[in-house]
Amino acid sequence: MSGMENGMETVTLRVNRFTPRPERGRERGGSPFARKSSPFGDSGSTRRRPRGKQWVQDYVVPARPEDTVLDCLLKVKRTIDPTLAFRYSCGHGMCGSDAVSINGTPTLLCTATVKAWAKQPSDAQVDEDGFRHTGEDVQPAQTQDADDLGVIELAPLPGFPVQRDLIADIDQMLDQIRKLKPYLQASGELATTADGKINAFEYLQNPQQLAKYELLSNCIACGTCEGSCPVYAGGEAFIGPAALIAASRFINDSRDSQTDARMDAIDSADGIAACQSVRACTRECPRGIDVGEEIWQLIAQIKER
Known part of the structure; x- marks a missing residue:
């Protein structure tokens, strides 16, 4: 059933997903730039960035412009894909547990609204090497559905190892x-x-x-x-x-x-x-x-x- 048929608009969540591989017990060193004599350079652990399967998955969910991105993810979790992993707690911007990257910007899921972050696909031309042409006036795609609010790209918080999907360590x-x-x-x-x-x-x-x-x-x-x-x-x-x-x-x-x-x-x-x-x-x-x-x-x- 489309968003127009059920009387609600839709938004596409483009989620960068990650499933870690089991660790083999190998130890790796930390950053070569870290000062090991410093309490900040030596964490005393062998924490490393995990390896695993990475892919991008789209979820189309019914949404209102005033809904938060966290609301949309909860709909995905409860009705579409229970394997999707993300962290949240209070849902009111007070605990700070749901920080992720939205459209490349670190922010909180519970304070980010669909209206503020959904973007429309554009007609920007991409060459054979995968680069978009810049310096040109790019217009929104003309084939966009009237009841489609757009696309929101989600990724784990930058600068941290990823545990699973949108959960950063x-x-x-x-x-x-x-x-x-x-x-x-x-x-x-x-x-x-x-x-x-x-x-x-x-x-x-x-x-x-x-x-x-x-x-x-x-x-x-x-x-x-x-x-x-x-x-x-x-x-x-x-x-x-x-x-x-x-x-x-x-x-x-x-x-x-x-x-x-x-x-x-x-x-x-x-x-x-x-x-x-x-x-x-x-x-x-x-x-x-x-x-x-x-x-x-x-x-x-x-x-x-």
């Missing part, structure tokens, strides 16, 4: 964040009263102190900044923008007493010095954090101390 990014101790380390000690009870106290801040890190605390570690970064590639030669934002969040917190130690941890060749200030990470942050500017401010703080 982000453990390396999370390991980098953990190494920077992303929790408050205050200097105060809990005192006890005469009867042995804990005498609780508060760490007070004024609005200006809160404003220095409040937006940074909204980071959900989704990995879109890592997927956008042309320097980051699995975290072996560059710690990555997500870990630097985690460090900046506590470096700018007036309650934290480990500012110098945190700066020392990222002041290395494959730490903050590896950032090339491309600022691609800023454009794709779903939480509105100016990642590139925050990293630039970190560089200035390290140079001035």
Whole structure:
């Protein structure tokens, strides 16, 4: 039944699929550019990019322009192909677990709408070598159905090994964040009263102190900044923008007493010095954090101390 017959438009999801082959237990080295003496260059694991079968598969599903891409994938999973693998959790852009590449751009499935991302096929000419002709006015294909919203291309998050289909292995990014101790380390000690009870106290801040890190605390570690970064590639030669934002969040917190130690941890060749200030990470942050500017401010703080 066509989308016109059942009263609903359709969208085509063009999914880059991947099924891994069983591992044979061989160990391979990491990046030749990674500094093995650095805590970021040596992950302590033999993680490698898996090999397996790769192919592109199209799914045509009924959809409304305001539907999210996650809604469409769930329809595929439930009614067409239960083998399709992708990761999601809250569905409201708060957990960051469903980051993928949509039309080549890292973003969240649950916040991307069909209307914003569906594109119409064009009449662009492709030569015998597979190259599209540029510099010409390209018009949408005239044979497009009126009830077809277009095509959305989906791929796993760039810069990470692929586990299956749209699921990327982000453990390396999370390991980098953990190494920077992303929790408050205050200097105060809990005192006890005469009867042995804990005498609780508060760490007070004024609005200006809160404003220095409040937006940074909204980071959900989704990995879109890592997927956008042309320097980051699995975290072996560059710690990555997500870990630097985690460090900046506590470096700018007036309650934290480990500012110098945190700066020392990222002041290395494959730490903050590896950032090339491309600022691609800023454009794709779903939480509105100016990642590139925050990293630039970190560089200035390290140079001035």
